Amino acid sequence: METKQLIPAVVKWIKDYADKANIEFVVVGVSGGIDSAVVCRLCELTGKKVIAVAMPLEYTRDSCPGSLQRAMELTDDRGVTIIVKPIRNILEAYLKEGCANAGEKAQLLQGNLRSRIRANILYDIAGAYGGIVVGTGNKDEDEIGYFTKGGDGLVDICPLSLVHKSQVREMAKELDVPQSIIDAVPSAGLWDGQTDEQELGMTYDEVEWALKALEEMKTTPGWPIESDRHMEVMSKVISLQSKNKHKRHYPPVFDPDNPERSYDAQ
8 A cells, every 4th residue: 555545544543443442542652763753643643632652761861862852853733742751760660679680681671671661651641541552563573573572562553563664664754754753763762772673683674575575475486585685684584473473462372161272372
């Protein structure tokens, strides 16, 4: 679907969902990044009351420099309610109790903890207003499980989960997202200096290529590998899909009527 058709289609989808559930408030966590900016703009167009929540580490500093400033720029003079909730004190309370301090895995554990703290804040605000939490993940992230379970993966609706990052960039231009956000290096804000593509070891364009190639291979014979880099990227994507399978499906459920049945995530 072309970008100019995609935007009104997604807006209608969000609005229809909220209308059927008698929801007037939609809550979006805004990170200063392009995905959350596009989702915020789409929610604005529904006519619903939008609450944008920025959750930096502190008012004066975040793991991703300038993220709070970009979030404020996104919502300035838009009729969007902006709430800023720094997470430093909550994070330190967890760490004081010995959570997420497991040696060499501490950085990743603490990054995931930040994401889960932010999810709790979003749901607390959504509960207070009787609203829903709108997810900001895109297809290239969701298909490889590049999100935190119980964190940014914990949402009520997912408007962009089948939309590639390249399409999100196109939507951002159409939706008048500030250039500072469009140009920002993608980061989940998990720790100081963290960037998505550095952590993944591949660009979003490469992930998109691999996902499309895997889909094409289901119907068209042939292996679309033309270089060592292609092989490396394809291997990474397939490995992440397998490793993170548990994130992309409902947890296994025991069936008392059929105890032998396996509910392995598929």
